[in-house]
Amino acid sequence: MFRMDTQSCAxxxxxxxxxxxxxxxxxxxxxxxxxxxxxxxxDREWATYPKRAVAVTLPVxxxxxxxxxxxxxxxxxxxxxxxxxxxxxxxxxxSMGETAALAMWMSWxxxxxxxxxxxAKGGVAIDPTxxxxxxxxxxxxxxxxxxxxxxxxxxxxxxxxxxxxxQIMAWFMDTYSVYMGYAVNEIVTGKPVAIGGTEGRREATGxxxxxxxxxxMNMLKMDPEKCTAIVQGFGNVGSVAALxxxxxxxxxxxxxxxxYAAIYNPKxxxxxxxxxxxxxxxxLRAFDQGDxxxxxxxxxxPCDILAPCAVDRVITGKNAGQLKCRILAEGANGxxxxxxxxxxxxxxxxxxxxxxxxxxxxxxxxxxFEWVQGLQAFLWSESEVTDKLFxxxxxxxxxxxxxxxxxxxxxxxxxxxIGVERVIKAKQVRGLFP
Ligand code: GLU
Numbered sequence: 001m002f003r004m005d006t007q008s009c010a011x012x013x014x015x016x017x018x019x020x021x022x023x024x025x026x027x028x029x030x031x032x033x034x035x036x037x038x039x040x041x042x043d044r045e046w047a048t049y050p051k052r053a054v055a056v057t058l059p060v061x062x063x064x065x066x067x068x069x070x071x072x073x074x075x076x077x078x079x080x081x082x083x084x085x086x087x088x089x090x091x092x093x094x095s096m097g098e099t100a101a102l103a104m105w106m107s108w109x110x111x112x113x114x115x116x117x118x119x120a121k122g123g124v125a126i127d128p129t130x131x132x133x134x135x136x137x138x139x140x141x142x143x144x145x146x147x148x149x150x151x152x153x154x155x156x157x158x159x160x161x162x163x164x165x166x167q168i169m170a171w172f173m174d175t176y177s178v179y180m181g182y183a184v185n186e187i188v189t190g191k192p193v194a195i196g197g198t199e200g201r202r203e204a205t206g207x208x209x210x211x212x213x214x215x216x217m218n219m220l221k222m223d224p225e226k227c228t229a230i231v232q233g234f235g236n237v238g239s240v241a242a243l244x245x246x247x248x249x250x251x252x253x254x255x256x257x258x259x260y261a262a263i264y265n266p267k268x269x270x271x272x273x274x275x276x277x278x279x280x281x282x283x284l285r286a287f288d289q290g291d292x293x294x295x296x297x298x299x300x301x302p303c304d305i306l307a308p309c310a311v312d313r314v315i316t317g318k319n320a321g322q323l324k325c326r327i328l329a330e331g332a333n334g335x336x337x338x339x340x341x342x343x344x345x346x347x348x349x350x351x352x353x354x355x356x357x358x359x360x361x362x363x364x365x366x367x368x369f370e371w372v373q374g375l376q377a378f379l380w381s382e383s384e385v386t387d388k389l390f391x392x393x394x395x396x397x398x399x400x401x402x403x404x405x406x407x408x409x410x411x412x413x414x415x416x417x418i419g420v421e422r423v424i425k426a427k428q429v430r431g432l433f434p
Pocket of ligand 1: 025085086087088156158159160161162190191333360361364368
């Protein structure tokens with residue numbers, strides 16, 4: 001349980017629609033950075049609370065003839081640097097507070113990569129795996145329909161996140177375009193290439209994770225051929241990261257998992273076979289290459305690279321001391337709690353952390369490329385996209401490492417500080433109106 005500092009977000013007696021443990025975690029992370037940067041207390045609430053937040057009810061006809069009303073959210077964190085940008089999450093436990101935390105992280109992430117965006121996030125409190133295709137389409141279209149007054153290619157651009165995919169982005173784009181009367185493909189990123197999506201978006205986040213892991217291995221003089229990896233999560237990020245580690249970097253992947261199974265095999269897992277299994281069965285429950293392990297035990301198994309690519313708060317004060325990896329590559333958003341950071345700060349020479357806002361930035365960077373291509377109606381090749389992606393990641397990585405070294409702070413503190421500074425500076429220079 002994290003206590004909100006009176007200097008970071010709000011006075012503890014002040015209740016807001018964001019009250020939630022994940023939002024408190026994002027505030028606590030911000031407080032650490034604000035203290036380090038000596039941010040004036042007058043600027044702290046302004047920097048943490050979202051600019052706008054919308055909650056909508058989505059009535060949908062279900063296949064069995066019933067009508068369900070699902071809850072949808074969209075949070076736009078700040079608009080000092082440009083329109084807001086962020087993914088859409090379909091997950092049963094999604095709340096306004098969690099959405100706000102994710103939007104705040106998007107702000108620091110975009111600013112670190114120098115994208116001209118504020119952060120946003122949205123989604124529906126729903127389990128997409130429990131819906132038929134018709135129901136999923138109805139929820140997706142209804143969500144976009146309700147959001148039309150609040151989003152736009154120059155105000156807030158949606159993208160994919162956990163539980164959503166290219167097809168859902170296509171339904172969003174179609175719903176918005178039907179309403180406007182012409183094709184507005186720049187309203188959403190992560191669309192299929194057939195309707196103006198960019199080459200390389202689907203693979204971008206996982207590819208970015210692996211690019212940075214390779215940079216870290218190189219810095220630490222680790223031979224990829226002698227390294228092992230455990231990847232938590234086998235969705236869009238985890239599966240691409242695991243495939244790329246195994247077949248591009250030459251790392252032996254010894255652990256993979258999804259919401260149903262965690263599999264460990266010290267001899268190495270055939271990740272392509274796991275991908276095929278996933279395509280056929282939809283989950284890893286019956287994938288039989290290795291031992292089943294308890295999810296709690298999975299992250300503390302021996303490996304050189306540990307890549308949490310699933311949900312938030314999996315590395316805590318309890319298990320951070322037991323991690324056996326040399327590199328912690330945070331493909332997920334918010335996988336490590338502030339309590340765990342205190343432990344990892346002590347272990348800085350044992351565990352090299354690639355913090356989430358750097359590690360998983362590949363997704364939103366290529367989303368930015370997709371938006372730019374859409375606005376200009378000028379499409380790039382996959383190699384142009386990947387080259388430009390790696391150039392931005394390289395620059396961000398170098399800045400974070402240099403800042404951490406010069407100021408003797410953790411990689412997370414360095415990464416967040418660079419992002420937070422840019423946002424605060426933009427807010428200050430634009431000023432408070434009136
Ligand atoms: N959901 C991704 C993230 O958390 C990307 C969002 C986007 O492409 O807009 O960074």
